[in-house]
Amino acid sequence: MHSFTTVFNNYSWEETLDSIYRKTPDDVLRAIYTPKRSLEDFKALLSPAASQYVKLMAEESRRLTLKRFGKTIQLYIPLYLSNECQNICTYCGFSYDNKLERKTLTDAELLAEAEFVKSMGYRHVLLVSGEANQTVGVDYFENALKLIGPVFDHVSMEVQPLDEHEYKKLMSHGLENVLVYQETYHREDYKIHHPKGKKSNFDYRLETPDRIGRAGVRKMGLGVLLGLDDWRADCFFTGLHVNYLEKAYWKTQYGISFPRLRPCSGGLPPKLPVSDRDFVQIISAYRLFKPEIELSLSTRETPEFRDQLIHLGITSMSAGSKTNPGGYTVASQSLEQFEISDERKVPDVIQAIKSQGYEPVWKDWDKTF
């Protein structure tokens, strides 16, 4: 069975990084002005040489986004199911070795959270959990989907990687979108950041999008945790991954998120910080390389920065997010996965989107599908 691993193994991290760093201003300008961009063009857009052309890239990104998506911003909100986790991740508040009170939502709590989120106007919810297969496994997710199915129009999930048949099972209960982040494509550093737990299996995680694609899930989100390693190479491998998946699973719609490492309990500082300018370069590079994919922005970024990014290439945003299980209604003090930066209330974010001339879209999916 073919998988991304075969493609990935043809690349060396060091050689890839080196070739990105060797790109020249001429390579960058060609990549900006060419109508169809190759993987080499994508490298140029991510290169240090491109940093002086970020403004030009952002303008092109804006133009392509308007053409494809118009002046609309989709809205979604995360709903944390559990902070139970059997993994040790050096950067995450839910890490197994963090001493914190663990919490998994009961049916009643889940429904209370769902109703509260719906009352904020949301029709699209993203279910999130740590990786604890004994307590928060496929059966738990199946039950959760049954419970909240009638409440929302669109359900996404960002949980531990599952097997193909498990994705199929969850799809039959209304799962439409699966997000899975590789965190970093640097095989050795991945091991350092994930020393224990099922997540330490780099290859199983790397092949998760293949399993999602084979299961026929409609939408899939990829990304890396910006700051864990050199973002230029990590973003290139994300693009390479999407490039492969688009050809292999051509009916699936793809999205990319770009979470920056944020403070959390027991977390580490970014190894390689990503500046705001770098961040705009990343968004623009993804947009120029893949004009049709969805680009999502979380509340990890500051309100001022998020407001500016509305124009530059993103297509969906979360607002009013809590990153702890029960955070909306039942356990507001439980430990959050990471600190959010945009703490504005939903109506304020909506107002910010509208004042920029964009329409906030609550619903872009119907159960008929």
Place this chain on the structure above:
Amino acid sequence: MNDQLIIGGRAFTSRLFLGTGKFGSNPIMKAAILSSGSELVTAALKRVEKGLEQENLLSTLELLKVNLLPNTSGARTAEEAIQCALLAREVFETDFLKLEIHPDPKYLMPDPVETLKAAEELVKLGFTVLPYIHADPVICKRLEDVGTAAVMPLGAPIGSNQGLVSRKFLEIIIEQSRVPVVVDAGIGRPSDAALAMEIGADAVLVNTAIAGAINPEKMASAFKKAVEAGREAYISGLDTLRSHAEASSPFTEFLDLL
């Protein structure tokens, strides 16, 4: 001259149809629709929220009193499109339906096999079906045979603003069609719309080019005029192209006397 377009028993004076998916706000969309003079606008079921108090697409369109053309955008199979159509008929209270089935999320290319299958079924269910389809003359005839009220071949990929890249095939479709031909997708400039009308299309559908303009209201007006000019040119009988001048020659003048 009464130059009405009849689709599904309904008469339209305007031959410009509008899509509603990409406007920055409902007031901007409303202004563009009014300025376009359009009498038929599309709306995606996947975006519609009926019964909510907040300002939404459906209530805005209802206020404008334009004809609604619900679409099945998002459907990947005939089965999904039919489900969507049944729900759309309830929500929008119309039999009109823009049938869209595109399993490919990148270029949104219509699936001819699933579209034909769904069209046949939907016609039997009493829908007035307007299928979005590739500029393929054969599939357009097959759709007409199963009873669609019009065909909507693409000029270019959706949202691409590339104009009539499929022109040669559109001309064949227009020549052969017994149902109205609405050129959908790819129209990026008023001149593209005028050209579509000049070659004999019955109507055009535009969204991105208007919603994405700096001034959508004014751009809608520009498209209105272009469609009218193109139609007027078509029904006036455009002179044919010539590869060289046809000056009268002294060597052939005697033929006039024969």
